[in-house]
Amino acid sequence: MSLSQRQLALLLIAPGLALVAALFLYPLFFSLVSAFTGPDGGFSLQSFGKAWELYSGDVVFTVVIVLASCFFTGLAAIVIAGTLTLGENRWIVGTLKALYRWPLFIPFIVAAQCMRTFLAKNGLMNNSFVSLGLIEPLQAVSFLDWRGIIATFVWKQTPFVALLLAGALAAIDRATLEAGRNLGASRIRVLIELALPQVMPTLLVALVLSFVTMLSVLSVPMMVAGSQPTMLTVDMAFRINAYGDYATANALGVITYLISAGAAIIYLRRGMAQEGAR
Amino acid sequence: MQPETQARAGSGAAIAVRGLQVAYGGTRVLHGIDLDFAPGSFTALLGSSGCGKTTLLRSLSGFVPVEAGSIVVGGRDIAGLPPEKRGMAMVFQSYALWPHMTVLQNIGYGLKLRGRSKAEIAAKVGEMLSFLGLAGYENRKVTALSGGQRQRVALGRALAIDPGILLLDEPLSNLDAKIRMTMRHEIRAIQQRLGLTAVHVTHDREEAMTMADRLVIMQAGRIAQVGTPEEVYDRPASAFVANFMGAENVLPLSIARSGAQAAVAAGEARATLADAAAAALPSGEALGYFRDDVASLGALDAPAASGDLLVPGVIAARAYPGGIYRYKVEAAGRQITVDDAGRHELGTKVGLRIPLQRLHIFPATEAGIAA
Numbered sequence: 001m002s003l004s005q006r007q008l009a010l011l012l013i014a015p016g017l018a019l020v021a022a023l024f025l026y027p028l029f030f031s032l033v034s035a036f037t038g039p040d041g042g043f044s045l046q047s048f049g050k051a052w053e054l055y056s057g058d059v060v061f062t063v064v065i066v067l068a069s070c071f072f073t074g075l076a077a078i079v080i081a082g083t084l085t086l087g088e089n090r091w092i093v094g095t096l097k098a099l100y101r102w103p104l105f106i107p108f109i110v111a112a113q114c115m116r117t118f119l120a121k122n123g124l125m126n127n128s129f130v131s132l133g134l135i136e137p138l139q140a141v142s143f144l145d146w147r148g149i150i151a152t153f154v155w156k157q158t159p160f161v162a163l164l165l166a167g168a169l170a171a172i173d174r175a176t177l178e179a180g181r182n183l184g185a186s187r188i189r190v191l192i193e194l195a196l197p198q199v200m201p202t203l204l205v206a207l208v209l210s211f212v213t214m215l216s217v218l219s220v221p222m223m224v225a226g227s228q229p230t231m232l233t234v235d236m237a238f239r240i241n242a243y244g245d246y247a248t249a250n251a252l253g254v255i256t257y258l259i260s261a262g263a264a265i266i267y268l269r270r271g272m273a274q275e276g277a278r
Numbered sequence: 279m280q281p282e283t284q285a286r287a288g289s290g291a292a293i294a295v296r297g298l299q300v301a302y303g304g305t306r307v308l309h310g311i312d313l314d315f316a317p318g319s320f321t322a323l324l325g326s327s328g329c330g331k332t333t334l335l336r337s338l339s340g341f342v343p344v345e346a347g348s349i350v351v352g353g354r355d356i357a358g359l360p361p362e363k364r365g366m367a368m369v370f371q372s373y374a375l376w377p378h379m380t381v382l383q384n385i386g387y388g389l390k391l392r393g394r395s396k397a398e399i400a401a402k403v404g405e406m407l408s409f410l411g412l413a414g415y416e417n418r419k420v421t422a423l424s425g426g427q428r429q430r431v432a433l434g435r436a437l438a439i440d441p442g443i444l445l446l447d448e449p450l451s452n453l454d455a456k457i458r459m460t461m462r463h464e465i466r467a468i469q470q471r472l473g474l475t476a477v478h479v480t481h482d483r484e485e486a487m488t489m490a491d492r493l494v495i496m497q498a499g500r501i502a503q504v505g506t507p508e509e510v511y512d513r514p515a516s517a518f519v520a521n522f523m524g525a526e527n528v529l530p531l532s533i534a535r536s537g538a539q540a541a542v543a544a545g546e547a548r549a550t551l552a553d554a555a556a557a558a559l560p561s562g563e564a565l566g567y568f569r570d571d572v573a574s575l576g577a578l579d580a581p582a583a584s585g586d587l588l589v590p591g592v593i594a595a596r597a598y599p600g601g602i603y604r605y606k607v608e609a610a611g612r613q614i615t616v617d618d619a620g621r622h623e624l625g626t627k628v629g630l631r632i633p634l635q636r637l638h639i640f641p642a643t644e645a646g647i648a649a
Contacts, residue, residue: 173372173374175370175371175372175373175374176374176375176376176377178339178341178361178368178370178374179368179370179374179375179376179432179435180376180387181340181341181360181361181362182339182340182361182362182364182366182367182368183362183367183387183388183391183435183436183439184362184363184365184388184391184392184439185362185387185391186362189391193387194376197376197378198376198377198378
């Protein structure tokens with residue numbers, strides 16, 4: 001019996017495919033089924049009802065936190081990438097270039113731990129403010145809540161977005177930026193009106209990827225904020241660890257998946273609209 | 279300056295460059311340039327790559343920091359100003375149009391920066407487009423235009439702000455040959471109509487000659503010669519300029535001066551010059567530079583006129599570029615390119631007739647660089 005090219009190809013990828021199926025597709029399918037299964041074993045939306053009843057506030061909290069983080073990450077990345085591209089002070093550009101990528105190599109959990117010691121009521125930030133005479137010790141407030149989560153996410157994700165954005169900015173024709181300055185545009189206007197529109201697709205990809213990443217981080221909300229309201233990842237871990245309640249956890253998982261699918265759809269739609277306009 | 283230019287010289291601005299020095303990371307690129315640009319003049323900066331012509335243009339426009347020296351426009355030294363404060367409009371080699379904007383937005387951007395109303399911008403852009411032969415193109419995407427159209431839009435974008443000075447950074451080198459010819463005339467005509475002071479960087483000799491009132495030949499960060507196209511072509515100031523302007527044949531000469539006469543020898547061949555022509559010659563070892571169309575081919579024993587050198591040679595190669603034949607002739611130990619109407623076979627012994635008057639002769643010591 002001789003194998004056709006097609007059969008041979010299938011045979012070759014079979015081990016990899018089997019691995020993906022066993023370790024990823026099967027658990028995914030299983031958790032989906034589990035989310036839609038009632039206590040009696042039949043189809044039911046009961047888990048979703050329970051998840052919504054207990055955690056609807058956290059769903060909104062999660063979406064707001066992640067969107068706000070994306071917004072500030074985008075802003076910080078634009079400032080960094082813009083400075084790297086249009087900066088004229090070689091010392092500032094050189095230092096920024098050397099420093100800005102470091103958080104990329106620091107895991108989320110370490111970043112969260114750093115932020116705890118930095119943002120706590122008696123943390124490094126408040127201590128510095130007190131010793132600088134900016135605030136009284138009694139005025140010191142802990143930032144270990146939603147603000148801490150956003151700060152950590154922005155700190156951790158900015159280098160990634162800035163890296164992609166700076167790469168895209170470096171790839172556009174520099175003469176298009178010089179033409180703007182030649183006609184009288186300041187560097188800020190050149191960045192906003194001439195450079196960014198040319199790299200918008202890259203910025204959007206970077207932000208969608210960041211959105212999905214931040215949506216799935218457990219360590220940061222758990223370590224930095226801890227209390228209610230919190231993010232869906234913490235709720236999922238809690239349902240499983242405290243109650244062994246896989247059904248509700250899986251329902252929360254499906255909700256998370258739908259939120260990230262929403263981001264993906266926005267991205268794809270924009271991409272198609274651009275293709276259509278061309 | 280040409281008559282039409284003088285008639286409308288009002289809107290162009292004068293530029294005075296003094297002692298301009300520019301360095302890239304410790305390497306000096308411009309070594310003290312002194313140059314004046316008269317209002318309404320068209321100057322071409324010409325030179326081989328790396329000579330500093332683009333750096334000079336970019337230091338005028340403010341994209342290259344100036345180490346020392348001044349650039350005075352309208353009585354003000356602008357050498358320290360950022361590009362956006364200089365009021366010079368530049369046209370780039372890559373057109374540098376903004377792909378996310380329409381033709382209207384591209385051309386109108388400079389006006390938008392100057393706070394003009396939408397109606398004003400639309401009116402000015404419409405005027406600009408019909409001026410450039412692109413009427414009705416306002417809402418086209420610039421990515422949908424051809425190379426020539428793009429360069430016209432880029433020109434319109436520069437001209438829309440009514441600049442006194444137009445800087446052209448090799449604007450035609452990305453265009454195909456036919457469109458390049460048309461654009462040469464168009465740019466020149468527009469510059470004259472508006473009376474702009476134009477500075478054009480190019481490495482294309484013919485382009486510079488046909489467009490400019492004045493050529494500035496640059497060599498290794500210095501000015502080698504400034505003059506009208508005729509001056510630079512017919513009376514090159516140095517061996518480098520002669521060579522750059524197309525006099526690529528080099529003939530080693532030995533010159534003996536006696537009184538009002540000069541005896542010139544090239545190998546066995548001899549000729550004499552008298553009076554003014556002789557007085558201009560250096561004495562001793564020299565190199566003569568000449569173009570392909572200067573020498574002619576004849577019989578070895580043909581009588582030579584007194585001012586002609588008759589150098590014996592052998593035809594080594596032949597090509598037919600059209601109209602005339604182009605020969606490589608081995609003579610006086612060199613390969614010399616000669617255009618001639620007649621067809622000669624390879625290996626033929628010929629007499630290379632070179633009129634001394636049409637040689638650019640420089641002492642061998644100073645000419646060494648270009649030989």
